[in-house]
Amino acid sequence: MRRRSAGPVDAARPGGRTDTDDGPTASGAAHGTWLTLGKDGRLTLYAPVDGGLLRWTETAAGGPRWSGPHVVPVPGLTHLTVVQGADTYVHFLGRRERTGADGTPAADVVHAIQYQTGLAVTDWRSLGNPDRGPERAARLAPPVGAVAADGTVHVFVRAAGGNLMLRREAPNGKWRAWEDLGGAGIDALPAPLALAGGRIEVCAAAETGVMIWRQTAPGGDFAGPRGFSLRPAPGTVAALETAPERATFFWTDADSGAAAAWRAGGWPVPLGGSPAGRPYAVLRTPLDGYDYVVLAYRDQDGTATLGVGGAEDEAAGFWWYGLAEPCQGTPALARDGHGRVVMALIDPGGRPRVARQEDGPGLALTRWQHL
Template identity: 55%
Template structure:
C-alpha cells in the first residue's frame, strides 16, 4: 500500500497473470476504485518500492517457459502518479549466462535513494548477493557481485531519508548486512550479526534520521524482536505466525509511535503499538480477530490516519482505518473492496 503525492492510497495484490490495483477516490476517503487488472505474465515474486518522489517501482522475478526449458530474468516497471498506467515491464536480465544456473536466483528486493536511484538486490545461485542499480540519466549499470554466503531466499533493502541504502540479509551464518557510509557511495559489507531470523519475517523502519530499526521473528524463540545497529535485539512479544512483521511510524495521542502488524499463529491479524525506539518499555499487542493470509499492509492516509489492509482466506481484500479514540482505535467492521 502506497501514498501518492495527491494524498490518495493505492493497494496492490498479486493475481494470476498480473496485479490487481485499488485506488482511493479521494484523500482520506472510504471509497475505492478497482480492482484494476495490470497484466504481467510469469511472475514468481514481486517487490513494490516507493521513493521520496512518490514514484512506485515494481520489481519482479519472471520465469518463462520455452522450447529449451524455463528461463528466469528480473523485470522492472514504474507507476509515476496515483491511478495512472504502469509503464511497460523492462527486463533487467539475469547475471548468469547459463540458463540452468540462472533458475536458482532469488526474489528481487529494492530501495530508492534520495536522488531517485533504484537499487535492485537478488540472491545469486551461490547464495551471495548481486546488485544492479539505475545509473545517471536512467541507464542501468551492470550487475555487481557484493559477495556474501549462505543467504536466505529473501533479503530486505531499505533507504533512509538521508539517502543511505542498507541491506539486511538473514543467512545460515546469522544476519549479513551491507551499508552505504555516504549517499551514492559504495555498499560495504559489515561483520555478520549472530542472530537468526525466520525466513520472510524481516522488515525495516527508519525510527530516527538515518537510523533503521529491524523487526523479525526470532528463529529460536519464535517471538518478535527489534534491533538497531550497535545494540542487542529486544524481545517485543506477540504470537507471530508466518510472514513478515510490518512496521509503520504514526502519531498517536500526540506521541511518535511505531505500529507493528503480523498474521498471528491463530491466523488472525495482530497489531502492536509502542513508542518509537521505546520497545524496552513494552509493546501493546491486540488481536483484531480478522482472518487473513499473507502479509498485511500498513500506511498513513492523506490525513495522517493509520490504514490497515489484509487479504482474506477467500482472496478478497479488506481495509480498515483508524477512528477517533485513544491510542490506535480500529473499528470492528472492515471495508471489503
C-alpha cells in the same frame, strides 16, 4: 501472546460482511509496501493475480470509496514486490518465468513504474538475471528493492550461490551491471531500507546469523557484509528508519518465536507477541503526541495481528492485538491523506479488506471494509 490492558492503543475491532461481488481476485499478498499514498493524498492497494497484478484506488483522499480492481497484465509473473520512493513514484519488481524457443525455462527480474495515482503503469522492462546457465538462473530468488532519496532504484536479489546481488540505476537513467555484494547462505528476502539522508542499508538473515550492508555515502559503494551472531527466523526481517540515519530491524527470534527489535551496536530487544512466518509490516507514526512504531503480521493461525510500541523505546513494552481476521501473506500499513493509520490485508478468498484509524486517542480501527 502478551497483552497490555492500558497504554496508548485501544483494541482494534474486527467485523465486516461477506463479499459476493464477481471479478478478479488476488492470488496472495505482494511483498513490500503494497499500500501506497500518492502525492494527491489517495491510497492505492496492489496485489498479485495470475498473469499480472490488481490495483484498487481511493476515489478521494481519505476514502472511504475505492475504484477497482484494475488489471495490469504481466504474463509469467511469479512474485511481486512494491516499493515507493520519496517522490511518491511506485516501483514494481517482479520475478518472471518464461519458456525459450528451445523449450528451456528461463527466469528474469522485471521492473515497471506508476508515476501518478490511478494512471497507467509503464512498460515492463527486463533487468535480466545475475546468474548464468539454465540451472542456476532458474533458482532466481524474488527481487526486493529500495528507492534512494534522489529517486535511484536499487534492486537486490539473492543469487544461486547464496550471495547478495545488486542492480541499480546510474545517474544518466540507465541501469548499471549486476554487482556482487558478497555474503553467503542469506535468506531469500533480504530487507533493504532507504534512509532519508540518501543512503541504503540492507539486512539479511543468514545461516550464520545476520548480515548487514551499508552504503558508504549516497550513491556510493556498499560496505560489508558485516556479520552478527543473532538468530532471526528466515523470511521475517523488516526494516524501518526510527531516527535520522538510524535503522531498526524487526524479526521473529528463531529461539523464542517472539518478535524482536535490533539496532547495530546493541542487543535485540524482545517485543513479545506470537511467531510470524513472514516479514513484518512496519510504520512509524505519531500517536497522542508521541513517536510510535506500528507492526502487523500474519500469525501462525492465519489471522492478522497488530502491535504498537514507542519508537526506539521497545523495552517499555509492545501492545499486541489479535484481530481475528484471516489473511494471506503479510498485511500492509500506511497513513492516508488525513494522516490516519490504515491497515490492509488480503483475505483467504483473494479480496482486500481495509480498516482505518478512528478519531480519538490511541489507535482504534474501524470495522473492516471489503473492496
